Amino acid sequence: MLVQMNRHIATLIAAALVVSAAGCGESLNSHFVYSDQTEALMAEAQNGFPVKGDAEALPGAKQLVDERFGDPQSLNAWSKLPIDFGGLTGRVVETPDASVAIKELVLEFDGDVAVEQDSPLTLQFVTGAAAKGGDGPTVVVIEKWVAKDGKASLSATMNKDNAPVAGDVVVLNGGRVLQHGRGLYMRHCSHCHGTSGDGDGPTAQYLVPRPRDYRQGVFKFTSTNDIAKTSRDDLHRVLKNGIPGTYMPSFVPMLNEDDKHAVVEYVRFLAMRGEFEKKIGVELAPDFSKEAVAARIEGGESKSEIVESLREFLSEDMADSLEFVSDDLASAWTTADTDAAVITPDISRVPDTAESRRLGRELYLSKGINCADCHGIAGKGDGPQTTIFEKNPVTQQLYDTSGLHDVWDNVNQPRNLTRGIYRGGRRPVDLFRRIHAGIKGSRMPSFKIVPHEQIWHIVNYVLSIPFEIEPGHAPGINNTPVAPTPTP
Ligand code: HEC
Ligand code: HEC
Structure with missing residues (x-):
């Protein structure tokens, strides 16, 4: 079994392209950081085992990540992943x-x-x-x-x-695209998004909402369905338009097409690195986090028994798990770039009439759909859900702050729809997709079970909210004449 494991790693390394920073002329003296989850593992699970007698060295969580991704000075391009490394x-x-x-x-x-x-x-x-x-x-x-x-x-x-x-x-x-992407990222993005893509660059602490932490592989504003990842087109659109109403700027004047391509590939690289690390953590944490180890010792196991079981796990089971995890990762990111993943309405937008907006408002308030529960009856983003106290789903502890929280544990305020600022784009089809798929990682749920015609009525209503005189009384509702908003 040991031999098999090492053979597996050897193929992997062979498939990695080393992208050295030499000759770039940039100072890249920072390193990728490991996640809190990795740092919470027992030392042997983080660092593995050195050679011992006949037994070969066994890599721990950190080395398993580094072997495949390297660090900013010398990136590895793991050819299994759907990233255009260049070459x-x-x-x-x-x-x-x-x-x-x-x-x-x-x-x-x-x-x-x-x-x-x-x-x-x-x-x-x-x-x-x-x-x-x-x-x-x-x-x-x-x-x-x-x-x-x-x-x-x-x-x-x-x-x-x-x-x-x-x-x-x-x-x-090999790796020229990734190398170019890294250079641009360090210059334009890392002060907000962090060297590791953890959303924790030096400027980040002052920003609300916070810069995206890519490491969960979750992106909010996508054209793809509720279970799909973000596509390359979506990431390009974010770079082009920025995210209105947040500190995420547009990079239109700074980056040409080649630059944007390179930086998008680098964002994908950082996201996949984070996800891969997280998945290794998921394999190891249940039995080998410091907390789990303490509980096992309390239950009567000895430290050396635990270390021995870790050694066994790393040598016998890890290779298969990693194979599975990386296949999964590659296929999820590949799928997001297919036409099938993109949400295409069955019917084109229904005419934006007073009747359509009225139906839309009815659905907005209805028990089944109940947008008002979060967005409030006037659309101000102040529905009843914003005052509850929730538990963190991982730690089961109550959050200190009231209201909804996203998967990054930040307070997730439902959008104030009276402002007419839409982070994921203001075209009717953007809003259709936002409602159909929800906003991933956030508390805006998917309404994909709602018939498309009804979603269009809701879109027509939502687009009229900024013009309402009082809730439900936009021009056009209650038969006030109205100039229709433009169709795409
Ligand atoms: C001034 C700070 C700042 C800079 C610089 C910045 N971003 Fe952002 N970025 C943000 C913030 C804030 C968000 C989160 C907005 C939100 O959650 O609505 C974000 C979100 C994103 C997202 C997530 C989109 C989604 O659908 O979830 C991507 C991708 C992204 N930025 C890429 C970049 C890239 C690439 C660069 C450099 C070329 C960059 N950003 C530079 C602040 C910044
Ligand atoms: C459980 C709470 C919840 C419900 C129910 C809900 N939303 Fe949201 N919605 C949110 C949150 C939270 C956000 C902000 C997400 C973010 O950007 O992180 C949001 C964001 C939005 C946005 C902003 C999109 C953008 O591009 O900026 C729109 C539009 C929206 N919701 C419409 C609706 C509509 C219409 C319904 C009902 C069909 C609805 N929401 C139901 C919580 C909810």
């Missing part, structure tokens, strides 16, 4: 003379190789003996590239023990 995949076609040290290779790539003056072509071996490290380099610089016959002269000699052979997979300029 061109190809393979070795021929090694002119494998019996002696290798300096030349014939390669083919799945696209055109662009040679730029100031940035050297780097080549990373992803499979085969050369990928395994050993004495020889796994990342080499191509000194000379002859496109017409695919000949590459390497800057370093690869010795024959770990020489590449025909068929080995290589990546050219």
Whole structure:
């Protein structure tokens, strides 16, 4: 079992592209932090076990994360994840003379190789003996590239023990996108969102609402259905429009299309890192958090028995769990980018008439739907739910502050709908999606069971609230004539 575990890790590392910060000219002296959940594990679960006799080293939670994601100075790009790390995949076609040290290779790539003056072509071996490290380099610089016959002269000699052979997979300029994204993120985003994407940068403490902590992998303003993650398009839209009514700015003048692409991929990278760490914590915490260990000791187990059971868990069960967890993660993020995940109304917007708004208000107040329970009968965001005291669902302790709380444990004030400021966009279809899917991570629930026609009536009503003279008496309700709001 031990052997199997280590083989698993070896493949993983082979599949990771090392993205070094060298040559970036930025100062990146900060590190990724670990979550509170990881820090709450017993020391051995955090740090693993060193080599002991015949037994190989077993990585703990921290190393399991670092192996796959690295840190800001040297990011790892774990190719299993649906992130465009940058780089061109190809393979070795021929090694002119494998019996002696290798300096030349014939390669083919799945696209055109662009040679730029100031940035050297780097080549990373992803499979085969050369990928395994050993004495020889796994990342080499191509000194000379002859496109017409695919000949590459390497800057370093690869010795024959770990020489590449025909068929080995290589990546050219691996990680360039991620590297570019990191640079932009550190400059434009980290002072609010934090180096690790934990929403805890130096400016964050002064902001309400707080900058998003990406590490739960939960994003609020998406076009996707209630169980799907955010899509790349959604993240692009947030960068373009910012989030109205919050400190999240628009980055239109600062970032061009390539920049936005790179920074979106980097946000996805930070989110997946956080989620992966969280899922490892979920595997380990029930039996190996400091708290669980104290309870086990109270129940009569000895510390050494517990440590032994951890060793067993890490060597026998962890590999399978991680395989499952990472498949899940990759598929969830991939699904969010498909058309099927996007909410498309069955019918187009119903005409914005006085009757539609009246029906919308009726639904808004109705027992079954009851938007007023949170948003209040006048839409001011002051419904009865805002005065209750809730328990934190994880700790089961009452929160100090009254009202609803989101998954980041911040007070989650229902929106004041009289202001007409919509964080997720003000087009009718944006509001349709907000009501259909709810706002993920927040207490705004999904109303996907409500027929689409009725959702449109509610949208028409919500868009009229800022113009109400008194609750339920917008121009257009009670037969006051009204100028319809524009259709998309
Ligand atoms: C001045 C502080 C600030 C800066 C700078 C900033 N953000 Fe934000 N960002 C916020 C706040 C505040 C929110 C949360 C708004 C909310 O919850 O409604 C947010 C939310 C987000 C979200 C979450 C969207 C969602 O659907 O949940 C993303 C993604 C995001 N920011 C990306 C970025 C990126 C990328 C950058 C840099 C290019 C950046 N932000 C720079 C403050 C900032
Ligand atoms: C259980 C409480 C709750 C109920 C019920 C509820 N909401 Fe909300 N709603 C919220 C909260 C909380 C927010 C703010 C979420 C955030 O941005 O973090 C919100 C936000 C909104 C927004 C702002 C969207 C944006 O882009 O800024 C709209 C519009 C809205 N709700 C409409 C409705 C409508 C219409 C209904 C009924 C169909 C409804 N809500 C039912 C709690 C609720």
